[in-house]
Amino acid sequence: MQSGTFHTSYASDMALRPYWPQRVRIAIVLIAVLIFPWFADRYWLNLANTIAIAAIGAIGLNILVGYTGQISIGHGGFLAVGAYTAGLLAVRLDMPMWITIPVASLFTALVGAFFGLPSARLKGLYLAIATLASQEIIIWLLTHGKLLGIGESLSLPPATNNLFGVPLNALGNNDFVFYWITVGFLALTVIFVSNLFRSRAGRAFVAIRDQDIAAQVIGVDIFRYKLLAFATSSFFAGLAGALTAHYRGIISWERFTIDTSILYLAMIIIGGLGSVSGSIYGAAFMVLLPAMLANLARSVSGVVPDINSYLPFIQQGAFGLAIILFLIFEPEGIVKMWRNVKDYFRLWPFSY
Amino acid sequence: MANGNGASLSPPQLEIDSVSLDFGGVRALSNVCFNIYPGTIQAIIGPNGAGKTSLLNCISGLYRPQHGAIRFEGRNIIGMAPHAIARLGIARSFQNIELFRHMTVLDNLMLGRHIHMRSGVLSGGLYWGRAQREEIAHREVVEQVIDLLEIQSIRKKTVGTLPYGLQKRVELGRALAMSPRLLLLDEPMAGMNSEEKEDMARFILDVNEERGTTIVLIEHDMGVVMDISDRVAVLEFGQLIADGTPEEVRTDPKVIDAYLGREHAIRQG
Numbered sequence: 001m002q003s004g005t006f007h008t009s010y011a012s013d014m015a016l017r018p019y020w021p022q023r024v025r026i027a028i029v030l031i032a033v034l035i036f037p038w039f040a041d042r043y044w045l046n047l048a049n050t051i052a053i054a055a056i057g058a059i060g061l062n063i064l065v066g067y068t069g070q071i072s073i074g075h076g077g078f079l080a081v082g083a084y085t086a087g088l089l090a091v092r093l094d095m096p097m098w099i100t101i102p103v104a105s106l107f108t109a110l111v112g113a114f115f116g117l118p119s120a121r122l123k124g125l126y127l128a129i130a131t132l133a134s135q136e137i138i139i140w141l142l143t144h145g146k147l148l149g150i151g152e153s154l155s156l157p158p159a160t161n162n163l164f165g166v167p168l169n170a171l172g173n174n175d176f177v178f179y180w181i182t183v184g185f186l187a188l189t190v191i192f193v194s195n196l197f198r199s200r201a202g203r204a205f206v207a208i209r210d211q212d213i214a215a216q217v218i219g220v221d222i223f224r225y226k227l228l229a230f231a232t233s234s235f236f237a238g239l240a241g242a243l244t245a246h247y248r249g250i251i252s253w254e255r256f257t258i259d260t261s262i263l264y265l266a267m268i269i270i271g272g273l274g275s276v277s278g279s280i281y282g283a284a285f286m287v288l289l290p291a292m293l294a295n296l297a298r299s300v301s302g303v304v305p306d307i308n309s310y311l312p313f314i315q316q317g318a319f320g321l322a323i324i325l326f327l328i329f330e331p332e333g334i335v336k337m338w339r340n341v342k343d344y345f346r347l348w349p350f351s352y
Numbered sequence: 353m354a355n356g357n358g359a360s361l362s363p364p365q366l367e368i369d370s371v372s373l374d375f376g377g378v379r380a381l382s383n384v385c386f387n388i389y390p391g392t393i394q395a396i397i398g399p400n401g402a403g404k405t406s407l408l409n410c411i412s413g414l415y416r417p418q419h420g421a422i423r424f425e426g427r428n429i430i431g432m433a434p435h436a437i438a439r440l441g442i443a444r445s446f447q448n449i450e451l452f453r454h455m456t457v458l459d460n461l462m463l464g465r466h467i468h469m470r471s472g473v474l475s476g477g478l479y480w481g482r483a484q485r486e487e488i489a490h491r492e493v494v495e496q497v498i499d500l501l502e503i504q505s506i507r508k509k510t511v512g513t514l515p516y517g518l519q520k521r522v523e524l525g526r527a528l529a530m531s532p533r534l535l536l537l538d539e540p541m542a543g544m545n546s547e548e549k550e551d552m553a554r555f556i557l558d559v560n561e562e563r564g565t566t567i568v569l570i571e572h573d574m575g576v577v578m579d580i581s582d583r584v585a586v587l588e589f590g591q592l593i594a595d596g597t598p599e600e601v602r603t604d605p606k607v608i609d610a611y612l613g614r615e616h617a618i619r620q621g
Binding site: 010011 | 412413414433434435438439443444446450451452453454455459462463464466467469470471472473475476477478479483484486487488491492526527530
């Protein structure tokens with residue numbers, strides 16, 4: 001507990017970051033985020049964009065799994081819905097990204113609410129299997145995409161990457177411009193979701209996770225709120241998918257298989273269930289781990305020439321090892337480790 | 353208190369009209385009939401397995417009785433969803449604490465205000481204007497409950513970390529935050545020491561007197577039941593065997609045989 005801060009109104013007591021050390025930390029992070037792209041090269045900008053997009057998707061999944069307690073292994077499918085909706089709108093109707101991205105997000109929210117219908121009857125692992133079905137149905141529709149007129153992959157016309165008529169490549173290189181777009185959307189997502197969970201609807205989500213019978217008895221219509229949780233979660237999956245489509249310029253269904261769903265689950269478990277910042281830490285960890293291993297392999301390839309052929313196996317092994325180590329040593333994730341660090345320094349130099 | 357005699361003049365707030373509840377072949381409640389009058393404290397007593405909690409579950413909509421009617425302020429509530437019954441003004445606490453363990457005391461109580469608030473996902477996420485004003489207005493109502501229950505010092509603690517007695521108090525607080533007209537309390541004093549019981553009895557009486565809330569109370573501590581309730585209903589094996597003032601019930605030979613025991617009756621004079 002932080003002490004020495006005296007709030008004189010409910011509004012200041014209920015602020016998202018009521019204590020000054022929190023505000024200082026936020027300011028430092030903001031400054032770092034604003035300075036970073038001016039010094040980073042395209043490799044690092046690409047990593048940052050990948051992290052930002054993954055973090056938006058992970059926050060979306062955390063709304064459903066971490067906050068509302070509805071396990072979903074269909075998140076990859078919802079990312080695909082967002083990506084393909086944006087892609088098809090751009091390819092078929094030549095719509096610019098500032099229209100396709102919101103439309104794709106809203107459409108994914110509707111699809112998510114539809115696939116959330118089984119949550120009326122199913123809980124826990126049974127619901128997880130039902131979401132697995134939604135994953136497979138969506139991927140099946142895309143691979144048998146003659147219905148939608150999709151081939152193996154979809155290439156977006158570069159001209160659709162414009163903001164209100166200003167083409168993005170006039171503003172700088174693709175990675176640099178998309179840095180501001182992805183990080184901007186991530187910031188909006190963080191603010192929206194943090195607010196959500198300090199207000200009525202968000203509390204109802206958490207109530208369903210903690211005690212669904214008590215939630216009913218205090219007047220929460222739990223079926224309605226489960227569907228809302230599916231819709232909200234899928235909205236952010238759709239946003240992440242649509243951003244991916246426009247950033248990469250080419251999408252194929254292989255990016256959105258069950259592997260992706262599990263990768264996102266791993267992000268929120270490693271980062272911290274039921275935590276917005278945890279979702280970002282988890283996304284960063286899961287993107288940086290294979291990238292750093294690849295860098296390491298490159299630097300030792302002079303000594304161990306074969307290492308590049310083993311790299312995919314090393315990456316997969318590290319991925320599994322990381323999950324196991326986290327589950328054993330810090331099941332509450334990176335966000336708990338960070339909290340321990342903060343607690344240590346708050347009490348320093350006294351240990352109690 | 354002590355308005356039990358006058359209460360029967362006003363129409364009942366809750367009518368339990370020949371309610372029967374079966375689980376497969378087991379009859380949990382059979383033809384239970386009694387009325388609960390506005391502003392009274394109604395105790396329900398009886399041995400374990402008599403159907404007391406089942407009756408509360410029928411009232412709050414968690415169980416659906418096969419026969420009979422439960423009328424709240426004249427309206428049959430059987431078949432309504434639990435959240436719809438809550439909106440009518442019926443709140444309850446549970447025998448085994450059913451709080452939202454990972455949330456703070458404040459958030460638990462704010463959830464009690466859920467039915468009185470409007471904002472949804474979009475306005476909550478934007479937290480601008482109406483949603484913020486609504487949160488602050490309802491925070492004030494919650495603070496009144498916090499003051500009443502004397503839990504100011506724990507308002508930002510996570511509920512799961514609190515001791516049992518305080519959790520019971522927070523659960524009462526969550527029900528009170530709903531500003532109910534009928535409050536169902538399932539063994540609010542179970543597992544408490546006598547000091548904690550006194551506190552809880554005082555809170556129940558305060559709520560009844562200051563807010564005029566009707567209270568239905570399941571309790572095993574006969575001293576408390578006889579002291580604070582206006583009327584007492586006695587269940588045994590799913591049947592209502594007595595319903596009256598504490599004095600009438602205490603001397604009823606059927607109740608003495610089924611539940612109180614001879615010795616108790618003699619000791620109480």
